[in-house]
Amino acid sequence: xxxTKTITPATKIDADLARRLLSQMLLSxxxxxxxxxxxxxxxxxxxxxxxxxxxxxxxxxxxVLRADDYAISAYREHGHxxxxxxxxxxxxxxxxxxxxxxxxxxxxxxxxxxxSKNFLGGHAIVGAHLPIAAGAAFAIKYQGGDQVVLCYFGDxxxxxxxxxxxxxxxxxxxxxxxxxxxNNRYAMGTAIHRALAQTEIWRYAETYGIAGEAxxxxxxxxxREVVARAVxxxxxxxxxxxxxxxxxxxxxxxxxxxxxxxxRTKEEVGREKERDPIKLFRERCLKGGVLTEAxxxxxxxxxxxxxxxxxxxxxxxxxxPLEWLTAEVYKE
Amino acid sequence: MxxxxxxxALNLALHQEMxxxxxxxxxxxxxxxxxxxxxxxxxxxxxxxxxxxIDSPLAEAAIIGTSVGMALYGLKPVxxxxxxxxxxxxxxxxxxxxxxxxxxxxxxxxxxxxxxxPYGGGVRALEHHTESEEQFYAxxxxxxxxxxxxxxxxxxxxxxxxxDPDPVIFFEAKGLYHAAREEVPDEIETLPLGRAQVVxxxxxxxxxxxxxxxxxxxxxxxxxxxEDGVEIEVIxxxxxxxxxxxxxxxxxxxxxxxxxxxxxxxxxxPGAEIAATIMEAAFLSLEAPIRRVAAYDVSxxxxxxxxxxxxxxxxxxxxxxxxxxx
Numbered sequence: 001x002x003x004t005k006t007i008t009p010a011t012k013i014d015a016d017l018a019r020r021l022l023s024q025m026l027l028s029x030x031x032x033x034x035x036x037x038x039x040x041x042x043x044x045x046x047x048x049x050x051x052x053x054x055x056x057x058x059x060x061x062x063x064v065l066r067a068d069d070y071a072i073s074a075y076r077e078h079g080h081x082x083x084x085x086x087x088x089x090x091x092x093x094x095x096x097x098x099x100x101x102x103x104x105x106x107x108x109x110x111x112x113x114x115x116s117k118n119f120l121g122g123h124a125i126v127g128a129h130l131p132i133a134a135g136a137a138f139a140i141k142y143q144g145g146d147q148v149v150l151c152y153f154g155d156x157x158x159x160x161x162x163x164x165x166x167x168x169x170x171x172x173x174x175x176x177x178x179x180x181x182x183n184n185r186y187a188m189g190t191a192i193h194r195a196l197a198q199t200e201i202w203r204y205a206e207t208y209g210i211a212g213e214a215x216x217x218x219x220x221x222x223x224r225e226v227v228a229r230a231v232x233x234x235x236x237x238x239x240x241x242x243x244x245x246x247x248x249x250x251x252x253x254x255x256x257x258x259x260x261x262x263x264r265t266k267e268e269v270g271r272e273k274e275r276d277p278i279k280l281f282r283e284r285c286l287k288g289g290v291l292t293e294a295x296x297x298x299x300x301x302x303x304x305x306x307x308x309x310x311x312x313x314x315x316x317x318x319x320x321p322l323e324w325l326t327a328e329v330y331k332e
Numbered sequence: 333m334x335x336x337x338x339x340x341a342l343n344l345a346l347h348q349e350m351x352x353x354x355x356x357x358x359x360x361x362x363x364x365x366x367x368x369x370x371x372x373x374x375x376x377x378x379x380x381x382x383x384x385x386i387d388s389p390l391a392e393a394a395i396i397g398t399s400v401g402m403a404l405y406g407l408k409p410v411x412x413x414x415x416x417x418x419x420x421x422x423x424x425x426x427x428x429x430x431x432x433x434x435x436x437x438x439x440x441x442x443x444x445x446x447x448x449x450p451y452g453g454g455v456r457a458l459e460h461h462t463e464s465e466e467q468f469y470a471x472x473x474x475x476x477x478x479x480x481x482x483x484x485x486x487x488x489x490x491x492x493x494x495x496d497p498d499p500v501i502f503f504e505a506k507g508l509y510h511a512a513r514e515e516v517p518d519e520i521e522t523l524p525l526g527r528a529q530v531v532x533x534x535x536x537x538x539x540x541x542x543x544x545x546x547x548x549x550x551x552x553x554x555x556x557x558x559e560d561g562v563e564i565e566v567i568x569x570x571x572x573x574x575x576x577x578x579x580x581x582x583x584x585x586x587x588x589x590x591x592x593x594x595x596x597x598x599x600x601x602p603g604a605e606i607a608a609t610i611m612e613a614a615f616l617s618l619e620a621p622i623r624r625v626a627a628y629d630v631s632x633x634x635x636x637x638x639x640x641x642x643x644x645x646x647x648x649x650x651x652x653x654x655x656x657x658x
Contacts, residue, residue, distance in 0.1 A: 045456025045635035097636035106634035108458040124460050125418060126390050159389030160421070187390045189366030195389035262366050319636045326628050 013221070018281075018290045019299065021063060021220050025055040025278050026303040028079035031088055034307050035078065035095055035109075039255050043315075044095045048109050051079035053250035056277035057182050058083045060223030061150055061245075064231055070118045070140075072133045073152040075110035076182075076249075077122035080152055086114045088306055089313035098317035105320045106328075118147075126187075127153065127160030130179065134166045137175035141238055148234040149177045150227070156187030158201055170240035171208040178230040180243045182217060188253040189263040205242035217245030218277045248272040335513040341483035342372045342448075342504065345490040346410065348520050350380055353408065356494060359386040359395055360412030360448075369414050370450055370509055392421035396447065400429045403443040403499075410494060416451035416503060417460025423468070430499040431474035443499045446490070451479075452544050452595050453642045454507020456635040462506075463632060464595035466543075467602055469501040470573035476525055477572040479503040481546035483514040485570060488523030496525055505544035528576035530583065534563035537589040537652055540580060540606060542569035545593045545643060552648035562656060572602055580606060581613040588619035589655045593643050598626035620658035623651045 032050045039048045051058065054076075062071065062083035073080045081091055086102065094101030095109050102114050110124040120136060123129035133151035140147050157163050158181065170177050181201050185192045192199050205212025211233060215226040223245055230241035250273055252260035260269070285291040336344065350356050358364075358373055358380075364387035367374035377385040388395045392413060399409040413419045419426070426447065434442040453462045470477045478493055478500055480486035486504065493500040531546070532553060541549035546568050553564035565583050569576065584590045590610055592603040603624035610622055625643045627633075633641035 045638075046458055046461055097634055105636050106632070108635060110458055124458065125421065128421070156390040159391040159394070161391065161393055187361070188369070189362045190387050190389070194365075194387055256369075320634065322637065322640055325633055325637050325640055326630055329630050 013285065013288060013290045015290050017063075018285050019295070021059055022278070022281055022285065022291070022296065023299045023303060024059040024083055025220065025281065026300060027088065027306060028055045028058065028082050029278060030303050030307045031082060031092070031310065032078055034311060035092070036255065038096070038311065044109065045097065046108070047254045047256060048095070049076040049254045050249070050251045051076050053272070053276070054182055054184060054217065054247045055079055056220035056281070057180070057217045057223055057245045057247055058152070060220040061180060061227040063224055064228040065150060066147070068118060069147045070120055070136055070149045071152070072120035072129050072136065072149065073122050074126065074129065074154060074157065075122050075124045076154065077112055077152070078109070081112040081114060081119050081122070084114065084117045084119045086112070086117050086119060088310040092310035092314040093317045096314040096317070097319070098314055099320045100313070100317035104324065106324075127157035127162040129153070130157065130162050130166035131169070133177050133179070134170050134175055137170065137177035137240075138173060140176055146235050147176070148231055151177060151179050153179070153181055154187065155181060155183040155185065155192050155196070155201060157181070158204070159195055167204065167208045167210070167240070167242060171210045174238045175240050176234035176238045177240045178227065178234055178243065179240065180227065180245060182245050182247050184247050184249045186249070186253070186260075186263065189257070189260070191263065200244075202242060202244040211239065211241040212243070213241070214244040214246060217247030218275045218280060220277060220281050248275070333515050333517050336483050336516045337510050337513045338480070338483045338486045338504065339371055339509050341487040341514070341516045342490055343374055344516065345487045345494075346373065346376060347379070349491055349494045350376065350384065352520070355406065356408045356410060357384040357386065357402075358410050358412070359388055359399060361388055361390055361395070361414050363387060363412050368412060370506070372448070372504070373412065392418055393425055396422040396425035396430065399445050400425060400433070400443055403430070403445040404433065404441050408444050408494060410446045410448060413447060413449045415461050416449040416465055417463050419449055426469070426475070426499070426501070427472055431472050434498065435474060442497060444497050446493045446500045446502050448502045448504060450506045450509075451503040452505045452507060453638050454505070454544060456638060458635060459632040462635070462638065464627065466503055466572050467596050467600065470602055470605070474498065476500045476574065477503070478525060478570065479505070479543040479572060480570065481543055481568050482508060482512060484516050485523060485568070487516050488521045489525070489570060491520055491522045492525050495522065500525065503543065507544045511547070523570065526571045526574045526576055528570055528579040529568045530565060530579065531568045532564065532566040534565035534587065536562040536564060536587055537591060537656060538565045538567060538580070538583040538587045539591050539593065539648070539652065540567045540569060541593040542572065543595065545595055548643060548645055548648055549593050551645045552652060555645060555649050556652055560653070560656070564652065575605065575609065577609050577613065580609060584610050584614045585617045588617050590622045591625060591648065591651050591655055592622065593625045593648055595627055595642055597629045598624055599629050601626055620655045623655050625651045
């Protein structure tokens with residue numbers, strides 16, 4: 001159960017599925033490359049945390065969920081929200097702080113919420129949404145539903161008390177929740193071995209007597225397989241899981257440290273980029289004859305168009321009206 | 333004497349205090365190797381090493397909890413919470429422990445520690461990265477709540493806070509980090525806690541501000557002088573709690589009018605306490621109701637409307653004019 005899983009290229013991939021996975025990873029990547037440009041132009045304020053490099057986790061995991069399953073995330077959540085099916089135009093508008101954004105421009109990059117997609121939000125406080133995921137799973141079970149909650153978080157959340165409190169409760173109350181840690185090895189600038197006594201994060205599952213698995217987070221099919229098993233456990237047995245997807249963020253923690261050069265070497269980043277999840281999957285699809293170059297180029301073109309539309313939509317959306325400043329504090 | 337911005341001035345204070353006192357240490361997320369999210373702790377790790385400049389795991393309650401333990405033993409930790417909005421994770425350790433040990437043990441134990449946090453707007457950020465929560469800490473007996481208004485006061489107050497025998501919450505306005513440079517003396521300079529400064533004398537109205545709002549207040553005072561010919565007395569509080577009541581009251585007894593400016597939401601904010609203090613001690617000197625210019629009673633504005641929420645020069649000028657015209 002502890003092994004890091006990698007699917008061999010021999011695995012037969014369905015062409016429709018391949019198209020869907022590749023397209024979603026490309027959308028997340030292209031959307032964020034564009035968001036970075038928009039940040040540089042000052043259209044997005046404050047901080048912006050890019051998911052680039054980690055796309056296989058969000059896309060692979062979401063691909064085994066039902067539409068009525070829930071997802072909840074931390075602040076590096078653009079990719080999770082898009083994978084769950086949110087309209088890229090409204091996500092971009094939210095990043096721009098405009099009135100047509102998912103939260104009418106008031107949530108911003110770190111607080112994307114989409115009720116229509118059962119996306120329970122991005123959360124800026126590290127570790128703080130883990131008990132919220134348990135609460136949502138409790139509510140599902142309480143009402144006799146068979147949905148599951150997928151909760152993304154980073155390795156930085158593991159030393160927080162709420163990580164441990166949540167795993168304990170999820171195990172104790174047998175909740176249909178899948179905790180998936182995207183271990184990108186750095187909590188902002190602090191390397192995992194400088195922050196955790198136990199760096200094999202999946203092993204914390206043993207303490208709480210729940211299933212724990214590690215997976216190669218750069219391999220979208222491997223992620224899919226491991227999350228699918230966890231979803232089955234949650235749906236059929238209402239048993240929680242702790243998964244660890246080993247991944248890497250190619251950019252800095254936020255746009256404030258774009259090169260992340262203080263705490264990572266150029267060599268390390270270069271080596272990890274060789275394992276770009278999009279590149280790996282693209283090559284596998286070509287090699288296996290699942291998709292052709294022309295088909296992939298069409299996908300890329302479609303995604304580029306979607307992202308351009310998203311930017312145009314966000315640009316055209318007005319700023320929230322001034323009177324909204326004091327609205328929605330209490331029920332009016 | 334060198335011209336420093338607030339980041340460099342704070343950094344200088346930390347370097348000098350760590351050199352002076354081996355019991356002073358720095359702990360927080362990314363304060364060491366990385367040099368801090370806003371670079372306030374830059375080079376400390378290189379100079380003093382990992383024993384005294386501690387990169388903690390991402391665990392705010394653990395940062396403050398262990399610092400309380402260190403302080404009980406006699407060390408003097410300077411903790412960094414990356415943004416004030418993250419401090420609710422450790423609020424319990426601050427409120428239940430750091431603030432209470434002196435009273436709880438009737439002076440047998442105390443916590444000499446500083447908790448630094450960037451706060452406030454000005455960087456177009458979201459919620460936890462932009463809010464102003466000094467009122468929570470100012471309300472807690474046993475804590476001191478300090479907010480400098482620029483590089484020189486930041487340096488002097490941080491030294492004062494590190495040497496203060498009680499726990500100090502030290503807020504640093506993000507909008508001021510790189511806003512301006514000031515002459516900061518090379519030799520260690522200490523500013524006493526609990527002491528406000530009259531930064532500009534005037535006879536017509538007392539304008540009370542702190543942190544990033546001091547610049548707004550001073551600019552408003554200038555506008556009122558240029559356009560209305562009135563003389564505004566501007567007070568930089570520097571310490572929110574314990575409040576320097578004497579400086580505030582003495583000024584209002586002279587001017588008869590007071591306007592208070594803060595970035596925290598208006599209701600139950602520091603302005604209410606300051607206004608009550610004036611009412612208690614200078615009621616018969618008042619020529620007009622005291623006014624408060626503050627953020628609206630919303631938890632956050634979204635970056636697109638941040639400017640409309642945080643007091644600006646126009647709002648302060650308008651409030652002063654109403655007070656003067658009363």
